[in-house]
Amino acid sequence: MRSESDVFAELAVLSTSPGYVHALAYICHQDNFITYEKEMKVADMQKLFTHSRLIRTEITTLIGLVVQKEIDWQLPEPATMQEYIDRTYRLMDEFHAAIGASLFHSIKTIGDPSTPQGSILREPIFYGGESAYSFQYRDFSVEKYGHDEVWLSSKKGFSIQAAAGVVRAIGEIQNTKVLATHRAMLKAPPADWTILPGFCLSAEEVECISGVSLKEVKAVLDAFTLQDRNTHFSDASAFNSVAASPLIPLPDGRVLLLQYYSIVEALYESPFYWMAADDAYKATAFKHRGEFTESFVVNRLTKVFGAENVLRNVDLFQGKNKAGEIDVLVTFGDRLIVVQAKSKRLTLEARKGNDGQIKADFQKAITDSYEQGLLCARHLLAGDCVLRSPQNSEIKLPWKPKEVFILNVVSDHYPALSFQARQFLKQEVSEGIRPPFIMDIFLLDAMTEMLETPLRLLGYINQRVLHADKLLIQHELIALSFHLKENLWLSDEHDMVLLDDDISADLDLAMTIRREGIPGNRTPDGILTRFAGTAFERLIRQIEQRGDPATIELGFLLLTIGEDTCRHIDNGIQEVIRQAKFDGAVHDFTVSLGEAQEGICIHCNPGETDAAAKKLAAHCHLRKYTLKARKWFGLCLDTDESIRTGVVLDYPWHQSDEMDAQTAGMQRRPGITLSGSSAMRGKAKIGRNDLCPCGSGMKYKKCHLGKAD
Structure with missing residues (x-):
């Protein structure tokens, strides 16, 4: 097996080959686009789970290498194009094997505190599934930066609503143009085949679709257009400029976007870094990010449990001393949910496999949050504290708590979050305190969208934490999708269950239909449908x-x-x-x-x-x-x-x-x-004017008399 650096170097050479961008456009079209007729079905979505497909991080890596030199736009000969495509897939397979070597060879020592986990975690961090849907990134950006309007308008020349409108329009334009380009190819000779024009767009096209002024459209496009050669991108874990600025400038003034997911992710993440670079505004940006996370959690849980049962910023006091702080407290009968929200993410150094930094990031994002929630859970069960609202009024719980669920929520995509929780989080489970549920806001959104009643949502949380040690998954959307289809209940005979990524197709489809207005089935066939109306x-x-x-x-x-x-x-x-x-x-x-x-x-x-x-x-x-x-x-x-x-x-x-x-x-x-039901039905004599035993409320002679029972 060659080393990761050797394979990366060969990928860099391939990516800057003459006309390679046309081959990359073909790969992006083949691996990222779904076609359907009349309405979208699970079978249509399944193509995104084939093992031969390149995932988002792999494609972003290739784009990051393409831009390191002046792009050669000349269309290659068909044989050369095919050779580029085949070689790309072969090299990416080899690259995956190289990154995963440490994980494979250390499989028996995973979780051993004496074994460095950094190199082991590089594979799940790089290849772990996406935890957020593209429409979540796009739509949540408006909530995330809603209080930063003044800064964005004065420093960047656009509002966050305008930016979201532009990004939405880019998606619509790209879908239309890629389809039109593909249809045009069918009428052209093979030597002229290229899907690349479908990924190019102009500010005027976006203005027409979005309804945003041309001035603001240009400001948004400029903010997300690549300004350098990305020369610092020297390995797969290094900073990749195209992740933050995914639009590639074209010689004619238009821009090229090869992967739509990159622009929505950049919309959600990049503005914070712009503001954090402004020393005068940095503190305000951090404050707003924390407020967004808490508000998001409150809004989603209120939709399920009702405003009267969702309390924000609850303080626990023992006398005059504060004993704990709860970001969000949810009550449902004698069950409580303690939510601790954090706006932390995995740093670049951790993504490189730095063992100490991975653990430090997890400590700040999850462990500190969990320990805070655990302390509050103990006090709630003991009943030794007074609960107070931000207005200092006392909060009385309706019932003496029997169980407390701890939810630790982060606001950003945290790669391999479930995997890292298994490795690093030391849990304390006692009577009345359930194991913690570690998640991001994107999962919470999907959970509250699909499980929109208190018992359904809390029942799933209960089952998920109960089986936390038995379930091996790349990301939490897989477990949720499985639950919607089959009910996430594992018997004692199951020691370990591995769920593959394609199980999430049912949930992916339902969420896409609900949020994007695509025709199809809004609810997977399963626990929410089989007993409807019974x-x-x-x-x-x-x-x-x-x-x-x-x-x-x-x-x-x-x-x-x-x-x-x-x-x-x-x-x-x-x-x-x-x-x-x-x-x-x-x-x-x-x-x-x-x-x-x-x-x-x-x-x-x-x-x-x-x-x-x-x-x-x-x-x-x-x-x-x-x-x-x-x-x-x-x-x-x-x-x-x-x-x-x-x-x-x-x-x-x-x-x-x-x-x-x-x-x-x-x-x-x-x-x-x-x-005794059958015996009674066989022996009891029913009069013509008696109520019919079927329960219809009608007399027997008007209902079932003379009819087959």
Whole structure:
């Protein structure tokens, strides 16, 4: 195997070959563009996950090498063009192997504190998947720099809204021109084939599409146009000027943009560095960046939990002494979410594989934030602090906290974040404190977009942190997409699960359709669709609306069970309600789960509330004992499916002669038991003028009399 530097040197020579830019344009078109008919489907998106495709960091590397010399725009002969393309893919495969050599040879020592992790992490840092969608970078830039309008207008000549409008227009122009260029190629002889013109654009074209004044358009394009030869880009981890300034100037005054993702990423990241270089404005820029991160988290979580349950900048006091600070506190029943937000990123030195710098960056971005959240979680559970708002008013929690979830959120793309969290973060898990969930704002946005109700979102967080040590993924969008499709629940028999990148295609498609207005299915087929409109789904929504600790606990359980069991519960609810409507008596069914470690009794009881609650509790007590369960849930419904009351029995099982006697006639094997429904339906005589047992509310003669049952 050749060294990384040797392969990089050969790539540099290839990239400055006569007319190579045409071959690179072909690669960008082949590997970055998706075609679809009528509406976009997952199969269309799958081409972005082929192993032969070059990813964004690889293409950016090639562009960074192309600009190091005067670009030769002459179109090569077809054979030369093909040789350029084939050689590029071969060299990039070799380059990947060279970067990944340290990781491969050190696989057994990953996580060993005595082993330097820098060289090992270079591969996941360089080749890790993107954590942000292009439209997130573009749209969040307006939020991120909304308070910097005066500086941007005076120093750069444009507003952030205008810049976002220009970038959006560039995407539309590029899509149209690339398609038109490709169609024109089909009518031309092979010797004239090139897709390069599709990537070129002028300020006038952008003005026409964006509606932004030509003066501002030119100012935006100038700000993101490359001004140097990128000679300092001497290896893949060095600063690459085209990442910050991706527009390449053309001899005729237009610009070339080979990769649209680069311009949206630059829009999100570069303005901060411009402002940080201004000594007079630097402090203000840092302040605004921190405020943006907290505001973003508050806005996204408020959409799910409601403004009354999302509190910002909560201080914990013991007497007159401040014991802790919480950036964002979320309440849902007796569950709390403590969010600590940071505006830190992976430095250039860390990307080069500097072991000490990687750990220092992680300490500032994640570890400090986690330890702060952990301290606050301990105080919240202990109840030994007074919570105060920024206005110094006391905050009273609605319930005594049972569990605290810690979310550590960063505002920028942090390469290999999940991988680094496994390596460097020492977690403390105790009763009531869940393992931390490390994420960026882009994941939080996707989570709150797809899981838009409290129980769904918190249920996913609960499952994700529960399986943190079992799951191997390149980035968190993969796990979220898998959850939407299959439910992220791993049994004890799974020691380690590796999820490949292409699993995220379903989520990628749904987010693109929702945010870009492309025709297609807004929600992946899975946990959000298979029970839509059923009694089971209506039960979940009621639990969310109540926010009651007893029913929240049940809600978590219901979100982890398999599809077949969900359907049994759905059928059971419909059956006991049908029976209760028919005869006015109490009907119930029981479901035991996890080899009878947990179970559920659901009653439909039209009777008086207190009596119904006592009957439910007594029945659950007996069922729990019969199956020697660790935990048991009970739920009482009215005949309109509304929840009347709930109960949770959570205590160790102990043998009792008295309980043995009381439960002597009860079924003792795990499973699903419906109380006498089929027998009743077969024996009870239904009068013509009785209510139909189907639950329609109509008389039997008007409904099912004479019809097949």
